[in-house]
Amino acid sequence: MMKRRALITGITGQDGSYLAEFLLRQGYEVIGMVRRTSTVNFERIKHFQDQITLVTGDLADEVSLISILREHRPSEVYNLAAQSFVQTSWAQPVFTGETTALGVTRMLDAVRIVDPEIRFYQASSSEMFGKVVEVPQTERTPFYPRSPYGVAKVYGHWITVNYRESYNMFACSGILFNHESPRRGLEFVTRKISHGVARIKLGLDEELRLGNLDAQRDWGFAGDYVEAMWLMLQQDHPDDYVVATGETHSVREFCELAFGYVDLDYRDYVVQDERFMRPAEVDLLIGDSSKARATLGWSPKTNFQELVHMMVDADLQLLKEQNR
Ligand code: NAP
Ligand code: F7E
DSSP: OOOOEEEEETTTSHHHHHHHHHHHHTTOEEEEEEOOOSSOOOTTTGGGGGGSEEEEOOTTOHHHHHHHHHHHOOSEEEEOOSOOOTTHHHHSHHHHIIIIIIHHHHHHHHHHHHOTTSEEEEEEEGGGTOSOSSSSBOTTSOOOOOSHHHHHHHHHHHHHHHHHHHHOOOEEEEEEOOEEOTTSOTTSHHHHHHHHHHHHHTTSOSOEEESOTTOEEOOEEHHHHHHHHHHHTTSSSOOEEEEOOSOOEEHHHHHHHHHHHTTOOGGGTEEEOGGGOOSSOOOBOOBOOHHIIIIIOOOOOSOHHHHHHHHHHHHHHHHHHHTO
16 A cells, blocks of 8 residues: 655644654654754654655745655645744744745645645644634634734635635644643743743752743643644545634643642742733633534543643753753
8 A cells, every 4th residue: 555645844843743753653654844954953853853754945935845745746735834933923023924924825836736636734823813802712713813923824824725715625724722742942931931940940040030921821732733633634625623622721820830840839930021021912812622523533632730740841851861
């Protein structure tokens, strides 16, 4: 039997690494697109690099995308690449639009030109709901983005829907709520906290500087969420799905749990710092993933406490190894 072949953009990121592992377990041949950087950043994929094929391309360069599709002929494309850090999107709004918004059109167009039968997944985001007009948020909740990143993701969502309706392409948009893991970038709040807790516990730091502690997020485990991406492309019809736990917690609660896990009180260490406040905040996100649960048979396996403990444990281990 022919092996199924999938192309992942953003394979060096958190989700790309978990998705690649998942697809390898399903017996796929995995092609990973990486962009040229002056220093190689394969930290998250080095443990399975010999099992995948890496190709060079960039969402800013449509010719590179067409060439990759022509040469490797995948049957599924997972478009995970993006400038994904919300805070940076205010400092670099045009660059964020180029990658996170127009990059989606470039990838969709490359698929349309090379082989419109390719199944396409777009990494959409709960940030599109922004200043929420409904609680909880579903596939039908209107968007109200609050950052250049959120605005770019709304464009990426609608261009995916538009290519599906214009060209009859199998294009799906997964509206994923925050998902975290020990592989999360250190700039995102959950990893910043788990890493900070571990540093303080090991005597490497004395405080942790954060922004808005009252923001509430629907946090799940990234390893659980990549399965939903794959399930979307295995259905008879393309569609859009919310993927979420259905629970919300504040940044403060995350701190309480993470510090408490190592017998510390977050109030003794967390310092609020204006530098981490945002020009416009997303106060509350909570997703209703009933459609994904009913149609895809997907549900999260890791709860909030398990996620927090997993991340603190991993950072304690990492720092112990680094400081041995
Ligand atoms: P991430 O860790 O920041 O990874 C982003 C990936 O995109 C990296 O591999 C990065 O490559 C790549 N990339 C950035 N610009 C590129 C470009 N111009 N051309 C090619 N590759 C480029 O993000 P993540 O957390 O895994 O998220 C994956 C996707 O899901 C993103 O689109 C994100 O916006 C979206 N999303 C994430 C969440 C979440 O909670 N994690 C929720 C909803 C949606 P380098 O390694 O070279 O930088
Ligand atoms: O912030 C607050 C901050 O940067 C979460 C991306 O994956 O998920 C992510 O976007 C909350 C915000 O993630 C700090 O103000 C407080 O309210 O971890 P974050 P995000 O902005 O929710 C969505 C779904 C995506 O699609 C994005 O790609 O935490 N917060 N203090 C802080 N945030 C950060 N980063 N750093 C702080 O010190």
